Amino acid sequence: MDTENTSEDTMTAAKTLILKASLPHAAFDGWSQTTLQAAVADSGAAPALAQALFPRGGIDLAVAYHQAGDRAMQDALASTDLTALRYTNRVALAIKLRLADADKELVRRGSTLFSLPQNAPEGAKLIWSTADAIWTSLGDTSTDLNWYSKRATLSAVYSATVLFWLGDQSDDNAETWAFLDRRLANIMQFEKTKAAIRENPLAKALLSGPLKLLEKIRAPQPATDLPGHHKP
Template sequence: MAEEATREAILGAAMAHVPFDGWSEMTLKAAAADSGQPLALARALFPRGGLDLALTYHRAGDRAMIRALADQDLGALRFRERVALAVRLRLEAADSEAVRRGSALFALPQNSAAGAKAIWGTADAIWTALGDTSDDINWYSKRATLSAVYGATVLFWLGDESSDHHATWDFLDRRIEGVMQFEKAKAAFAKNPLGKALLNGPLKVLERIHAPKIADDLPGRCQD
């Protein structure tokens, strides 16, 4: 069994144990046994135990969202509606108890950085799937803003008992509307005399900020 298939098999087996034991070493041991994989191999694939299991589950959700978004007809939607749809698809593909357990895990001080990175990865996946081509500071600001929106929406979603999560989608729309108002304010600032003076003066250093680049010649990367 290939490494990725083995990882997926262990993760799949873990899902039955997460509601009871959380994303934990106990869950990893049970998942290894249920999937017929040696515990040593499971620990090699998930060296940080439950934390790596949770992160693998999170990344799988991002990939599912990207696939679901690719099947949507986005042409008739405004951009804010596309962002809202992406977030909604991401949550609809998730298991609420698995996410609840993951949120508790990532809330621990030693795991907070990994949790923040996972949310940033989701925001990046959404912007990339929607065709974002920004290469300057906007690359960072878009992902930071969407990370905040997504994180807040997840917490609301976990406590939402409304029919078909209507309250969550309304909450999401309000958060995105707030972001749009902020973007409008930024554009207006850049056009007024004071904004122009600052952007051409003290804030001109921001022009040196660019999106991160991944070298194509790193070991393990495919060459075209």
């Protein structure tokens, strides 16, 4: 028996159990130590294990909730036939799926937590990871500057859409999806403008130097020289 995998599975199961038990409490007490303590009591998990899984208390619960939403979106995209959709529509669908099962009050509580100065870097990292999950799920293979620009642009669109969604009271969030469509249309227009500039002879001449430097930028690659990694 692989004891390491068994231990990881046990930890994952316990983390999922505690997170699930925390949801009713987080709606009232926010993503806080109070919520974590209540979730531990409700789930029957060992307090020491909960401390190991969520060492920073509420903020780790909020992170886990966000990451669970990313995984649910990836699973939904994997089981959806996207071949008939244009790329912009695929991105829109991904964002809709990401928010489909999200609880507005829980997301609002998380947004409040991550808006605090000391937590803002963590919040930005989570938004970036969502954008990365979307592009990866849609088959993005870019390895140059586009890898960064795609994720930066989508991070901005996703953040703006979430903020709009939190205040949306329309039926089936219709106004949110209209807002999202407008943001994506703006991006497409911007991309067309960039393409036109790149095709302009004068612009090509003026930007040749900076463009050569930008061409050297590469997407991050996973480390392959660490213990346990096998080099082919």
